[in-house]
Structures are given as C-alpha cells and as structure tokens.
Amino acid sequence: MNYVIIGNGVAGVTAAEAIRQIDARGQITMISDESHPPYCRPMISNLLEGAVDVSRLPIRGPDFYDRLSITPTLGSRVTSLDVNARTVTTKGGQIFAYDRLLIAAGADPRPLDAQGLDLGGIFFMRNIAQVQEMIAALADTRHALVLGGGLVGFKAAYSLLKRNIGVTMLIRSGYPLSMQVDETAGEMIQQVLCDHGLTVRTGISVTAFEGGGRVQTAHLSDGSQVPCDMAIIGKGVFPAHGFVPTDRIDTDAGILVDDHMATSAPGIYAAGDVAEHIDIARQKRWVNAIWPEAAAQGRVAGFNMAGRALAYRGSLSRNVIRMFDTDVMTAGRVSPRDTDETCRFFSAADHRRQTYRKLVFEDQILVGFVMINQIEQGGVLASLIQSRTPVKISAHHLLDPGFNVSRLFDR
C-alpha cells in the first residue's frame, strides 16, 4: 500500500503514526511546504514571546521519519491533485502516486487588502520561519501594529507586550477574541491587555503602509496615522485546498469529510485545518482549525486509511489562553454570533476571586462556556459538551467555585 500525506503538521504526524500501528510495511510519503521537522504550531507564539527557543518546538524526535520509515519531501508545496490518475504534483513538478491520500495541508493566513504590503517589517504569523524573521526584526522595533483581534492577533500582541514592545491592536469588532468569547469576557481580556500597555482601536482598518524599505507608518480608514516599525496581519486563516479539484471532491469552506475522515473521492481523506466535519456544539458542518482536533482527526484518518474502521465524533471549538495573571478558557458556542433565542445562559462573576463563568445551554445540553480564571475544571465542562449528556442538575453547581466532577454523579 502506498500512502501519501500532504502536510507534516500534527494531523499528518498522527495519521502517519496510526498507519504504522496497523501497517508496518506500506510505503508512506509526507510532503510539506515547510522544511522544519514536525513542530507544534501553537507554540510559535511562545517562541515570539521568548518563553521557549526553537529547539523546543518539534513534537517528535529527530528520528521521526526514519523510525516510522517515512519518506519526507520537505519545502515543496502540492499544487495539483489528479483524482483519476491518483497522483499529486508539487510546485517543483514532482509527481507522487498514491493508493491512499491524506490531505492535511493546513490553512493559509488570510491576506490583507492594503497598499504598501511589500515593505519590510510586515508579517503573517503562521509558521516558524515567519516568527524567526519577526524575532530578527525585534531589535529595531519600538512599536508594533497588530491587525485583528482574533487568536493570532491576540497571541502576537501578548508576545510583543511581554517583550516590552508597545502594541496597537486594530479590531473590526468591539472587543478581542469576539469569535471565542462573549462581550463580558472580551472586555475583561481587553482590560488585562490594556493594563499591560496595549492600545486597542475598534471598528477601524489599515488602508496603506508607508516607509523607506521598512514600514514606518500605517494609514488608517478614519484618515489617521499610526507610527509602527512592525505590523502583524492576523485576519484569520482559510483552508489550504486551492489545489483540490472541487468538481471531483466536495468542498465547502473546507474539504468535506465523513465520520471516517474520507472525502467524496475514493481513497482520499482529509484531516486538520483543511477538513470540514461536524461541530458538536453547533450540530452542523464546521471547520474547527485547532490543534487538538487536528491531532484527533489525523489519528482517525490514519486508522481508516490503513483499514481499521474508526469513527470521529465531531469537533469542538475550544481554546485556553493564559495572559499575565489571567486565564481564559472557552469552548463551543459562546460568542453572540453563535447563540440565539433557543439558548439559555447562566453566568456568575465573582469579583473577589476575579472569576467569571458563563454557560450556554440548549435545552439540557451544554453547548458552550467561557471561564475567566479558576479554569482547572474546564475539561469537565468541555467533556459535557462533547458527550452531549443532558445536564439534569442545577446550573448553580456548574457555576459554583467548588464545582468538580463529583457534582455530576448522584450518590
């Protein structure tokens, strides 16, 4: 059996490991446009922050490819897929035939529409190489502009603040992380960042960058200017499936997959940020481009590719963020755009403990929560969402500071 895996992110890695658990002899080829060995993408912000050095990012030992007898093809991006011929072709013209193909190509950052993007000091933050370039530029950086208040923008801003660099964040919506949290939590998060020197401007965007070689000024949509010697574009990502023939493989926002992570084309599977399965909390098709789901999907895809049927239960959007002394955990449907009149809300703010908790229910099913501080029991709530177990006890128990898993049992 000839397996080809596009992408060496965590989905690709866990898929390869799953395949090898079952099929010791099949040939595995991994193709990636990144030349680094498999590393932990979420940790690039820790790298930018200076909390870890680059040697800490790899998720597997240096012998990963050898140990699993994988043929890696690195630094080369797949540009086309021939479903009939069962081949993929790279930018460099290399052609790989497959019996089973996994598309784990990840996602690409959404570009910005503004003038002067060719200036130095303007970055995306998606991979190690980009962060290493940013770090190299830090010595000459006084003030950074972060475009977007989503996860990437937020992490970039936090990392730079930790390096004592002044940061201005431009957010289209009213508060940071508006996709992940409700307004109350968003404002608490913004307050923490502002207390540590962040400047936030909402409802505004960049029209042009200006500078001599390197960016010096950003012109904003309200006609004002901001001096900056670094700009980070954090306008979200989109699934990297440009090479996929959409007439042969069903796609929506991402590549559609069934419970076995199989696409509509025979022998072709997809996993990770590029794949679109069911969101458990929303109960509809959704791309949840997060690390733990990529790892889980890759594993399921790998087993199925190697012949062991294994079903994936659906994904749950979730994030945990630590910033200064404040922790934020969020899962499922919390933001106003994800909730409607069918939802019931329960929340509690405890000023003394500096905590906030909000739970979102649909009937008796927990579908979302956000916690600020005291997040240790968040995994219990997340597993309640994932299991869709009706919650028959008072929401008071779940909001209580003493909440623990035993509250779910009736003895």
Place this chain on the structure above:
Amino acid sequence: MTHHHTYTITKDGQLLIKKMESDQVETVWDRHAAQQPQCGFCDLGLSCRICAMGPCRVDPFGEGPQQGVCGADADIIVARNLCRMIAAGAAAHSDHGRDLVEVLASVAENKAPGYAITDTEKLNRVAAEYGIAADGKTPEQVAGELAHAMQEDFGTRKKELALVARAPEKRQQLWRKLNIMPRGIDRETSEAMHRTHMGVDNGWQSLLLHGLRNALSDGWGGSMIATEVSDILFGTPKPAPTKVNAGVLKADQVNVVVHGHNPVVSEMVMAACQDPEMTKLAEEKGAKGINLCGLCCTGNELLMRHGIPMAGNHLMTELIIATGAIEMMIVDYQCIMPALSKVAACYHTKMISTSDKARFPGMEHVEFHPDNARKKAYDVVKAAIENFANRGETYIPVEPLDAVGGFSVEAVVGALGGTPAPLLDAIKAGKIRGAAGIVGCNNPKIKHDYGHVTLTKRLIENDILVVDTGCAAVATAKAGFKVADAISHAGPGLKEVCGSLGIPPVLHFGSCVDNVRILVLAASLANALGTDISDLPLAGAAPEWYSEKAVSIGAYVVASGIYTVLGPMPPIAGSMNVVELLTEGLGEVVGATFAVEPDPEKAALLIRGHIENQRRKLGLDAAAV
C-alpha cells in the same frame, strides 16, 4: 455567586451579602463552602485528639481501625467527644454567670462605679432561695451575702446547687436517683474533663449521664445565676417595644453596636451612649446623635431590659459591618467570629474587644473590669464619635420592623394576674395546645433564619405558644412575629388568648443564658399542676444550632424533661448506640429524648405530635397530627 436566597431568607441579609460580594469581602458562607467536604470522621464524632498516643479515628465502614490506640471504640470516642462539647458549653455559660456574680460582689463592696442593685425585690427573693434573710440589711449587704453563696455554687462544698430547688420535687428525686444531681458548677465541668481523659470513664452510658449532670449544672446553675444576677443588677425585663433588623442603624447618627453576651459591658456602653454630654459631642461632630444597637445575645440583654434596637443575629454580624454605617463594634465574648475584624478593616468600623479572656486579631483591646467599666465605656464611645468623621458611603438596605421584647417569667406571670393558672387553663381547654421553646444559633449549614421562622410559623398556626431566646428570638422578631398583630398568624385558640392579653404569639424570653427562664416557667407550670416537667405538653427546638453552648442547653433541657428537636446533626452518628440512647433510650431515663430533623416543616410535625401525645397522657383532648 449570586445565590443569596440559598444563604438567608432575610431581605437585609441578602442585600448585604450582595454588597459584600461587590465589595469583595469574604463571608461566613464563602468560608463554609471552602471547607467542603467537611471531615466525615469529625462529623461522625469518630476522631479523637484527646491524647498523644493519637490522634485516632474509627472507620465507620468496619474494615479499618475500630479502636483508638488506647482501645476506645466508636461508642466511647463519640461519648467522650460529646461530653467534652457539653463541658465547653456549660463552662462558657457558667463563666459568664461567674462574671456577673463578681460584679454583684463588687457592687456590694461599692467597688463597681456605675453598677447598682436595680431590682431589690428580686435580690431579696433570690437571696431567700439561698437561705439569706434580707431583714434589716442594706441591699448591698444582701448582695454581698448572695454573691458569696453563689460562689459556693461554683465550688465543691455543696451536695446540690441551690437553684435546683426550683425544679419539681419529682424531677429532683429523679436526678438524685440517677446520680446526676449537679453538685458544683465548676466541679461538673472539671469532672467531665477528668472523666474524658484517657483511661478514666470508658462507659459510654456513664459518660453521657455525667454529660447530663454537667449540663444541669449549667441550666440550673451557671446560666440561671447569670440571668438572675443580671436581673438584679440591671432590672427584671418587662414588655417594651423595640425595632429590629439592619434598618435599625441610622444614616445620620453615630452607630455603636455591642456584640457578645455579657450585659456587664453593654450596660455601661449604653449608659455612656445615653449621656447628654456624649450626645452633645456627637452633634459637634456633625451627627444627629448616638444610636446604640445590639447584636446577638448582649443585644438581647439590652433589648429585654431597655428596648435597645437589635441589628441582627449570629450570621448577620459580619454583614452588618458592610453597611459602612457602624462607627464602632464593641465585643465581649462568645460567638464573635474572628473574621469580623477583617470585614471591619474593609470599612471604617472600629472594633473593640473588652474581655480579658477574649482577644481577637485586628481589634483594639480596651479591657473592662467592674471597677473601670464606666470610664472605659466613655472612652470607647468618645472614640466612636471621633470615628464618625471617617465614615464613607453607607448602605442601610431596609427599614426596621417593630417588635416587643421583655418577657421575663415575672412579666408573663404578672400579665396573667400573678399566677400561671390562666395559662394552664388555656392549655387544659385546648385553646393553647402547649408551648415550645425555640432556641439556639444560626449555622451556615441551614439557610439563615429559615429553620427558626418556619418552625415558629407552623407551631403558632397550630395553637402552640412559642417562647424563644438568643438568635432564634432575633430571627422571629425580624420575621414580624413579635408584635401583637402577629396573632393573625396564630391559630384561633392562641389568637384568642394572646389577643385578650395584648401579647404576641411568640414571646421574647431573652438571651441564650435566659433559656433558664423557660426552665423556671416550665417548673412553675409543673409545680402548679403537682406533676413533673416531663408530663407537660412542652417541647424544645434548636433548628439552627452551632455552638457547644447549644449542646449543653439541649442536654439540660432534655435532662429537665423536655423533648427537644435539633436541626443540625450533632457529631454522634458514628455510634448508633449513642444515637439510640439520645433519641430513644433517654425517654425511659429522664422522660424526654432528642430528635434530629433538619427540615423545620417536619420538625413542626414532630413537635405537634409530641405535644398532642403529652396532652393525651394528661387526659386532655388530643388531636391527631
């Protein structure tokens, strides 16, 4: 957390908890939650820290250790622990009583400026009970002799305490027969500590019997002396109107709050607060006057005798500070949470401790003794007035309610025309089915005031007269049961009787030491009928008890023949032998038992059933419950 209704039924309590949350100040409910789960060994009474071979505990499931290092089994360990709780409670009440006797002795020697003999009639009456003739003596001479005689009650030279003679003859004989007649107040406590020492009394039954004797030394000894001497020194209570709840604080006055138990301090503070010179000083500082309010039992002492307004009971003591309206809280001893000064530190309230035996972190200590109390009282009240300038925003969340206090036995019998006969007639006629004493504390395990108020409501609805004391009395006052109009909540018979006398259906009998007023009334009813207390249609209840004092009270009430229902479970469930003895076996021993029932609705049914049963046994009409 915004679940204030699970903490308290009171409006002022709920609003102040909310304020403390937004002020980020911890409350007793937060600390109680942080303690969960509480240790099951301790809750079952199965842990023993008495000696250094230990600490030990017994596995209630029977697989792990079944004996302490010394060999004490569950029955012994539970009985020893309970006996020590009684000893501590009896010690607290009795030491309080001793302090009053010392003031009485100082007054006799003219060494207690500010204090005086207020009720000479009572002085002479009590002196006569001690065999002291008043003829031709000055009140001070009588007081001196009485103080000395009472001090003998604390010692070891007597075979029986003097005031047990107030109990019906049958009851006294029973105590002698059971060998639980209290001999000396301190002796019984001391012996309890001796018996519970490793290697002394290891009979769980004999330990419990001594516990009853120790409790009787409190009820018919230390506490009774405390009440009687307080009446002698400060006046025997008479019904008088007052106001209750957090709304008694005044936004435009210097608010001084007394908290604790002993009127020795609060009476002097009251005198200072009522001095026109002090009022003038307060006015100079921009206040409209000085408003003295009480908390807990020292508040009850002032309420009973002088109609001083009552700001709240045990679980209100932290919350009340959050009003930001209290210039000074003056405490003596018992039930004063050490957390109070932490709360006070968040506001401008000055905290003053006054007793040489009760220190608190973060409080200024101004020690009151009989010889200097008046001067010290003026000093602290002046400091309170000075503190008015430091006041920030105030939040007084409710308007106060009316209440009537002051029902001493003398006042009740006086209102009945000098004899308890009319009350007995009403009971015989079935208009009043019986009477219940509702006593005890608050406990965060029980929704604040819910137990007291619910039980009281159900009993008066069913024509049972309620007399109450301590935190229970404050709870029902705040619920509006202590005004004459509250007969609208009473059943038809009780309504008719109370209506004709113009009294509430729930009578405020005083502080927690004043539970002895209930004993005295019960004894006089039994004596009037020529029977024993255990034959009467009476019951006791402590729906929200928490303290060791309450354990002693419960034990002396039961040992005096009154069936008693507790709300929280005492730490005895580790020994079913002890549980069975207290809830069943004691009936055959002292004619009364304990029951435990956390639900006041069900407790009301237990009490009604008991009272109807007692009526049946007396040959009176009895209803089914």
Place this chain on the structure above:
Amino acid sequence: MKQVIVHPERCVGCMQCMLACAAAHSKTGALISAISESPRPRPRIHVGAGRYDEGFPNRCRHCDPAPCQMACLPGAIYRQTTTNTVLINPDVCINCASCAMACPYGVIRYHADPLAPADKTIAVKCDNCIARQHKGLIPACVEVCKVGALTFEEMDAAMKKKTDQVARSMSAEAIAADHAPGFSLLNTIKRAQKEINLSR
C-alpha cells in the same frame, strides 16, 4: 499490575489522602517538615465536595489513550508503560493549560512544585507514587485511607469483588445490610439540609 481504585461511596471527606499526597511529593517527605518547604508541596489528589457536600477523592485515571497527552502542546505528557502511568515532564511543560481543557476529570493543577525546576509553574498531577512504588511502598493516598475509599489492587480482583457484591445484593434472600448506618444517617441529614437550602 496493581492500580489505585477509588470507591467514592466510602469517602468520608477527611482529606487525609491530600495531606499524605502532598507530603509524599515534598522534598523532605514528612508532613511536619513539608509544610514549611518552599514551594510548599501540594496534593495531587483532590477531595471535592459533591452535590450534597459529600466527599469525593478525585485523582488522575491515567486514561488510555490519555486526552491530556494528546492535547499537550510541547509533548511533556507521556505514558510510562511499565507502570501504566501518565506522567508530565516538568522540564518540557510550558504551563499552557491545554491539558486542563482536555482532562474530563479536572485533576490537573498548575503551580510550582518541589520536585520541578525552581520557580517554574507547571502542570502537576498524580504520578501513582512511582517513586514510593520503587521502594516497595504503596501509593501514599491509599496508605492513609482508613475507610477503604482508596485501595491498591489488581483491577481484575477489584472487578471480581464488585461483581460478587452486586450479585449478593441481587439474591432473593439478601437483606440490604447497611454496614455504616451512622454514616448513612449523617448523609441523609446533610442531603436534606442542602436540598432545603437550595429550594426557594
């Protein structure tokens, strides 16, 4: 292989296991000295309060596959197959709390630990007392539990015991014997109190 098995119905909430656990994971190894260590050792077993404030000894189940291990960003969480124990490498942990999000039992805490690099806040959880087991000792929490809420036994044997117990209780002659009537009484009262407090 012997494992720690939790019998929650027996927990009396005394928290002895928490003390013993903290002491077992201290530098000095003894309670008396451990309480004055810096950083202060903390328990890795957590006695939580249930719905009626009954005790519940909550500890790592060492799940397989372990959700925390799969969620760990830097790969600090691993399984020691010889003891079937999920462990956290304190040198690799970056304190990101991704494992908090993954753990369905809520047993992971974040703090400095006497056995980790100094001044580093890391994820900490039960390690099955493997250091004690190497010395022939049983896990500290089990050693101090006097009510049988925590036992250390072969899973098969424990399952058999449980099955026998269920079978006995289902037999026609079996009288439902309450081995700790006092504890049942206490729990009944605690439950009644809590229900009254929660009702409006």
